[in-house]
Amino acid sequence: SPGRLQDKKLKITKFNCFAGRVLCHLDECGVEDINEAVEQAKTAFNIWGKMSGMERARTMIEAARIIESRREEIAQMEVINNGKSITEARLDVDSARLCIEYFAGLASTLSGQHVQLPGGSFAYTRREPLGVCAGIGAWNYPFQIAAWKSAPALACGNAMIFKPSPVTPVTAVLLAEIYAQAGVPQGLFNVVQGGQETGRILCQHPDIAKVSFTGSVPTGKKVSLYGIKPVTLELGGKSPVLIFSDCDLENAVRGALMANFLSQGQVCSNGTRVFVQKDILPEFVKEVVKRTKSIEIGDPLLETTRMGALVSRPHLDNVLSYVNQAKKEGADVLCGGEVFLPSDPKLKDGYYMSPCVLGNCTDEMTCVKEEIFGPVMSVLSFETEEEALHRANDTTLGLAAGVFTSDVRRAHRVVEHLKAGSCFINNYNITPVEVPFGGFKMSGIGRENGQVTVEYYSQLKTVFVEMGDVDSLF
Numbered sequence: 001s002p003g004r005l006q007d008k009k010l011k012i013t014k015f016n017c018f019a020g021r022v023l024c025h026l027d028e029c030g031v032e033d034i035n036e037a038v039e040q041a042k043t044a045f046n047i048w049g050k051m052s053g054m055e056r057a058r059t060m061i062e063a064a065r066i067i068e069s070r071r072e073e074i075a076q077m078e079v080i081n082n083g084k085s086i087t088e089a090r091l092d093v094d095s096a097r098l099c100i101e102y103f104a105g106l107a108s109t110l111s112g113q114h115v116q117l118p119g120g121s122f123a124y125t126r127r128e129p130l131g132v133c134a135g136i137g138a139w140n141y142p143f144q145i146a147a148w149k150s151a152p153a154l155a156c157g158n159a160m161i162f163k164p165s166p167v168t169p170v171t172a173v174l175l176a177e178i179y180a181q182a183g184v185p186q187g188l189f190n191v192v193q194g195g196q197e198t199g200r201i202l203c204q205h206p207d208i209a210k211v212s213f214t215g216s217v218p219t220g221k222k223v224s225l226y227g228i229k230p231v232t233l234e235l236g237g238k239s240p241v242l243i244f245s246d247c248d249l250e251n252a253v254r255g256a257l258m259a260n261f262l263s264q265g266q267v268c269s270n271g272t273r274v275f276v277q278k279d280i281l282p283e284f285v286k287e288v289v290k291r292t293k294s295i296e297i298g299d300p301l302l303e304t305t306r307m308g309a310l311v312s313r314p315h316l317d318n319v320l321s322y323v324n325q326a327k328k329e330g331a332d333v334l335c336g337g338e339v340f341l342p343s344d345p346k347l348k349d350g351y352y353m354s355p356c357v358l359g360n361c362t363d364e365m366t367c368v369k370e371e372i373f374g375p376v377m378s379v380l381s382f383e384t385e386e387e388a389l390h391r392a393n394d395t396t397l398g399l400a401a402g403v404f405t406s407d408v409r410r411a412h413r414v415v416e417h418l419k420a421g422s423c424f425i426n427n428y429n430i431t432p433v434e435v436p437f438g439g440f441k442m443s444g445i446g447r448e449n450g451q452v453t454v455e456y457y458s459q460l461k462t463v464f465v466e467m468g469d470v471d472s473l474f
């Protein structure tokens with residue numbers, strides 16, 4: 001009930017995803033903790049927000065350097081936190097570092113405009129920070145999300161209070177430690193732990209100037225109703241990949257695997273609806289199934305592992321139930337879709353499953369309509385470009401989309417008509433921090449990364465300067 005966190009502390013139990021054992025217990029933060037974090041952040045903001053961009057950049061670059069020096073330790077912690085393979089966890093740590101470096105570089109470029117007006121008068125605009133921002137994270141990229149939100153926030157002169165998902169509470173704390181070590185004012189980036197109630201209290205706090213949220217569509221809807229404050233929403237997807245018969249098939253197969261199986265399929269931008277032109281369907285399916293079957297599943301800390309454990313037992317059960325539903329609705333399970341038991345007895349209670357390819361799918365099937373958020377690829381066939389585009393766009397979501405073709409005119413024509421915020425031509429699921437990322441339609445509002453993100457973490461002030469006398473009508 002509202003306010004229940006005012007009096008008593010609730011405990012979060014965090015499990016180790018790949019061995020299924022209890023990892024730690026945490027107290028959920030309530031009103032008092034959040035008030036304290038906000039007060040600290042306000043004090044820190046008063047120092048940080050007044051510094052020049054160059055000064056802020058220097059501290060952020062130091063944070064990036066510390067991340068690089070602790071790369072392996074952070075990556076290992078992320079594996080335990082989330083269950084993904086160490087190879088992927090290292091890439092997440094790199095992406096976090098690159099994002100901090102990128103926005104440190106932008107910090108000194110923040111500027112306004114000068115507008116000349118009649119009579120020598122003029123106006124200018126100032127880009128000012130918002131104040132104390134809230135960041136709310138999902139569980140699939142815990143460290144990376146904390147960096148993707150805090151880097152632009154801090155570069156623009158704001159403070160941030162970040163709440164990680166209670167399913168993966170560990171690594172955001174490392175980021176707070178690193179910023180502190182780099183020398184940001186105390187409390188500039190703080191972490192509060194907890195679930196939806198903590199999130200609600202934080203977002204609704206009157207001194208929170210902005211909320212940047214990553215998570216599901218239903219929660220995003222709630223967050224957007226919390227008050228008159230700017231929100232960035234990075235929500236779910238059910239993205240299409242269009243594979244034309246004139247493509248380079250080898251690259252299309254690789255792209256389809258990257259579009260579905262990174263992070264055990266728990267990626268918002270995944271291209272889970274794979275539309276393949278009819279004449280290359282048999283060849284494509286044969287190759288995709290062969291490679292999916294050979295994905296090494298198991299201990300995510302081993303270098304050879306390509307797929308680790310899903311994030312929790314209930315989530316694993318949910319993904320498996322989607323596979324069962326697909327079977328009932330007439331899809332063919334071409335491979336995987338079952339609980340996977342690693343040979344190492346220590347891992348017997350982990351949340352593993354074999355990656356799944358569903359063939360013979362149609363647009364009405366649940367697996368084609370709903371975000372599964374697990375390693376399940378649905379393959380559909382199409383005949384014409386027009387038909388593929390119509391079916392690809394027939395969804396309320398619009399996070400990402402991909403096209404594989406060797407015809408340069410087709411590639412750009414198709415992308416022009418795809419209703420998605422992040423489109424890929426002849427690749428999939430790459431997210432360089434220099435380019436904006438975010439969704440159309442119900443997949444979200446605003447963007448993360450790229451120069452444009454500065455606009456989402458600052459506000460514009462217009463200043464009019466009169467050089468003559470006041471021309472009064474009275």
Ligand SMILES: NC(=O)C1=CN([C@@H]2O[C@H](COP(=O)(O)OP(=O)(O)OC[C@H]3O[C@@H](n4cnc5c(N)ncnc54)[C@H](O)[C@@H]3O)[C@@H](O)[C@H]2O)C=CC1
Pocket residue numbers: 136137138139140141163164165166194195196197198199200203214215216217219220222223233234235236237267268269371373399443444
């Ligand atoms: N577009 C993007 O960049 C990404 C989107 N996602 C989406 O996130 C979803 C999976 O993540 P989950 O953690 O299960 O999502 P979720 O919506 O259940 O939770 C996300 C976060 O919101 C918090 N929260 C829950 N209720 C809240 C409330 N009423 N007020 C404030 N905060 C609240 C949670 O504790 C968690 O930290 C998927 O739908 C996925 O597509 C995930 C990663 C990236």
